[in-house]
Amino acid sequence: MALDHAILVSLLEKPGSGYELARRFERSIGYFWTATHQQIYRVLKRMEGEGLLAVRDVPQQGRPDKKEYSVAAPGRAALSLWLHEPIEPESMRHDLAVKIRGAAFDDPAALVREVERHHQVHSDRLAHYLAGERRDFTGPEAPAPLDAGQELQHVVLRGGIAYERMTIAWLDDVLATLHRLGATPPSA
Amino acid sequence: MALDHAILVSLLEKPGSGYELARRFERSIGYFWTATHQQIYRVLKRMEGEGLLAVRDVPQQGRPDKKEYSVAAPGRAALSLWLHEPIEPESMRHDLAVKIRGAAFDDPAALVREVERHHQVHSDRLAHYLAGERRDFTGPEAPAPLDAGQELQHVVLRGGIAYERMTIAWLDDVLATLHRLGATPPSA
DNA sequence: CGCCCCATGTAATTTGTTACATGATTGT
DNA sequence: ACAATCATGTAACAAATTACATGGGGCG
Numbered sequence: 001m002a003l004d005h006a007i008l009v010s011l012l013e014k015p016g017s018g019y020e021l022a023r024r025f026e027r028s029i030g031y032f033w034t035a036t037h038q039q040i041y042r043v044l045k046r047m048e049g050e051g052l053l054a055v056r057d058v059p060q061q062g063r064p065d066k067k068e069y070s071v072a073a074p075g076r077a078a079l080s081l082w083l084h085e086p087i088e089p090e091s092m093r094h095d096l097a098v099k100i101r102g103a104a105f106d107d108p109a110a111l112v113r114e115v116e117r118h119h120q121v122h123s124d125r126l127a128h129y130l131a132g133e134r135r136d137f138t139g140p141e142a143p144a145p146l147d148a149g150q151e152l153q154h155v156v157l158r159g160g161i162a163y164e165r166m167t168i169a170w171l172d173d174v175l176a177t178l179h180r181l182g183a184t185p186p187s188a
Numbered sequence: 189m190a191l192d193h194a195i196l197v198s199l200l201e202k203p204g205s206g207y208e209l210a211r212r213f214e215r216s217i218g219y220f221w222t223a224t225h226q227q228i229y230r231v232l233k234r235m236e237g238e239g240l241l242a243v244r245d246v247p248q249q250g251r252p253d254k255k256e257y258s259v260a261a262p263g264r265a266a267l268s269l270w271l272h273e274p275i276e277p278e279s280m281r282h283d284l285a286v287k288i289r290g291a292a293f294d295d296p297a298a299l300v301r302e303v304e305r306h307h308q309v310h311s312d313r314l315a316h317y318l319a320g321e322r323r324d325f326t327g328p329e330a331p332a333p334l335d336a337g338q339e340l341q342h343v344v345l346r347g348g349i350a351y352e353r354m355t356i357a358w359l360d361d362v363l364a365t366l367h368r369l370g371a372t373p374p375s376a
Numbered sequence: 377c378g379c380c381c382c383a384t385g386t387a388a389t390t391t392g393t394t395a396c397a398t399g400a401t402t403g404t
Numbered sequence: 405a406c407a408a409t410c411a412t413g414t415a416a417c418a419a420a421t422t423a424c425a426t427g428g429g430g431c432g
Contacts, residue, residue, distance in 0.1 A: 002281070002283050002286060003391080003392095005286055005287075005290065006286045008290070009286055009289050009290040009293070012290075012292075012293045013289070013292075017410095017411070017412090018411080018412070018413090019410065019411050019412075020410095020411095023410095029286075030279075031280070032280050032281075032282035032285040032286070033280070033281060033282065033285075033286060034279040034280075034281075035392085036392080036393075036394090037411090037412085037413090038392090038393080038394085038413080038414090039391080039392065039393085041412070041413060041414095042391095042413095043391095045413095060410090060411095062400080062401060062402085062410095063400075063401070063409090063410055063411075064399075064400065064401095064410060064411040064412070065411080065412095066410085066411060066412085067411090067412085076293065079290055079293065079294070080293075080294050082287075082290075083287055083290055083291060083294050083298065083299070084298060086302055086305060087283045087284065087287070087302070088283075089284075089306050089309045089310065090280075090281060090282055090283055090284070091218070091222040092219070092220050092221070092222075092278075093190070093220075093221060093222070093278060094220035094221065094278060094347075095190050095275045095276075095278055096275065096277075096278070097220040097221070097344045097347060098190060098193055098194045098197055098217075098220070098221060099193075099270075099271055099275070100340050100343065100344050101197050101201070101337075101340055101341060101344055102193065102196070102197040102200075102267055102270075102271055103271060103340055104200075104201075104336055104337035104340050104341075105197070105200045105264065105267065105268075105337075106267065106268050106271050107271075108336060108340065110271065110272060111271070114274055114275070117274065118277050121277045122277065148292055148296060148369050149289075149292035149293075151365055151368070151369060152288050152289055152291055152292050152296065152365070152369075153289060153292075154365075155288065155361060155362050155365040156285045156288050156289055158358065158361060159282075159285060159358045159361075159362075162354050162357065162358050163354065163358075165354075166350050166351065166353075166354040169350065170346065170347045170350050170351075173343060173346060173347075174343050174347075177339055177340070177342075177343040180339070181336050181339060181340075191419085191420095205382095205383075205384090206383080206384075206385090207382065207383050207384075208383095210383095223420090224420080224421075224422090225383090225384085225385090226385080226386085226420090226421080226422085227419080227420065227421085229384070229385060229386095230385090230419095231419095233385095248382090248383095250382095250428085250429060250430090251381095251382055251383075251428080251429075252382060252383045252384070252427080252428070252429095253383080253384095254382085254383065254384090255383090255384090377432105378431105378432095379430105379431085379432090380429105380430090380431085381428105381429085381430085381431105382427100382428085382429085382430105383426100383427090383428100384425100384426085384427095385424105385425080385426085386423105386424080386425075387422100387423085387424075387425100388421100388422085388423080388424095389420100389421080389422080389423095390419100390420080390421070390422090391418100391419080391420070391421085392417100392418080392419070392420085393416100393417080393418070393419090394415100394416085394417080394418095395414105395415085395416080395417095396413105396414080396415080396416100397412100397413080397414080397415100398411100398412085398413085399410105399411090399412095400409105400410085400411095401408100401409080401410080402407100402408080402409080402410100403406105403407085403408080403409100404405100404406085404407085404408100
């Protein structure tokens with residue numbers, strides 16, 4: 001049940017409403033953890049009931065009121081507990097790899113467009129990460145001595161950057177392989 | 189519903205029982221797709237009902253009988269259909285990244301052991317992948333001209349290798365960062 | 377005798393996804 | 405007028421996880 005913990009971390013970094021959390025899960029945090037607003041609202045309600053979160057009604061003008069959630073003491077304790085227990089090195093769900101192996105039983109050439117599309121998506125993500133890195137950590141606007149929280153956010157971002165670069169290079173490899181198979185007619 | 193497709197690919201590569209599939213999902217395929225035996229049995233039954241798979245009862249001596257599943261014609265068609273429709277570039281569930289950002293609100297040094305443990309797991313996986321690559325693709329025992337299926341399996345394996353190398357390098361970066369934070373007392 | 381491997385499943389619970397629903401404000 | 409953004413949810417359904425359950429054979 002790690003969505004709970006992702007929410008705790010995000011709310012510790014900055015309190016916010018369910019809607020705001022959902023938006024964050026589409027950007028920064030969402031790069032290594034996804035969740036939709038329906039899921040988030042459900043979990044927020046449960047966690048509030050468990051006393052892990054505190055709510056504050058924030059009236060707004062020109063906009064619907066919102067409920068601002070923040071982490072209560074028991075929530076902090078729950079996070080600390082989780083941080084101290086080991087977790088499984090994550091398992092992947094890599095659809096594209098399944099498709100590539102499946103292509104052996106169909107037409108490999110038909111995958112080229114799909115792979116190119118993924119290549120584009122990952123290139124865009126990389127550009128986005130790099131822009132964020134310049135903005136928040138390495139650019140002239142960034143705070144000179146970073147505090148612990150910023151250092152940790154930066155190292156996570158570097159992980160995202162490394163992941164995208166690796167993926168792009170691999171997709172190039174996949175494309176080259178597909179082209180090689182296309183050049184050599186599949187008669188084997 | 190991509191477990192269906194992962195099963196189709198695996199059974200096309202080689203027919204087998206639910207138990208055997210579960211084992212494969214712990215090894216080769218499992219590196220980019222995970223599933224437990226409970227899940228697999230349920231899906232196999234459903235797919236058989238849908239006519240996508242064929243079953244054959246295989247009596248064995250000294251062992252419980254097994255049901256060997258193989259892909260029926262409609263299953264092949266279903267796979268082909270899936271291969272031709274675009275899929276979303278996958279979203280991640282990276283617990284460790286959540287932990288790292290969470291560590292800012294706890295003791296970052298406490299994460300060192302956890303990160304080292306992950307480092308070990310990924311190093312082991314890399315070694316295992318490399319051994320598999322030598323055995324099946326680059327070693328002297330491997331078939332000299334690989335067919336299309338083998339080329340595709342190889343490029344997927346290269347992806348796994350690239351992923352593990354990237355992850356190991358990143359975990360080194362994480363460890364260095366954690367040590368740097370430990371060296372500089374968190375007074376900021 | 378106990379543990380692991382083979383082989384199959386059921387049941388309960390928790391998560392995650394998809395679709396539907398409401399309603400005000402701002403911008404084109 | 406229409407679409408997008410902010411803000412919150414419910415309901416139905418699909419999928420994944422965890423626990424429980426059974427039973428023979430081989431190994432130390």
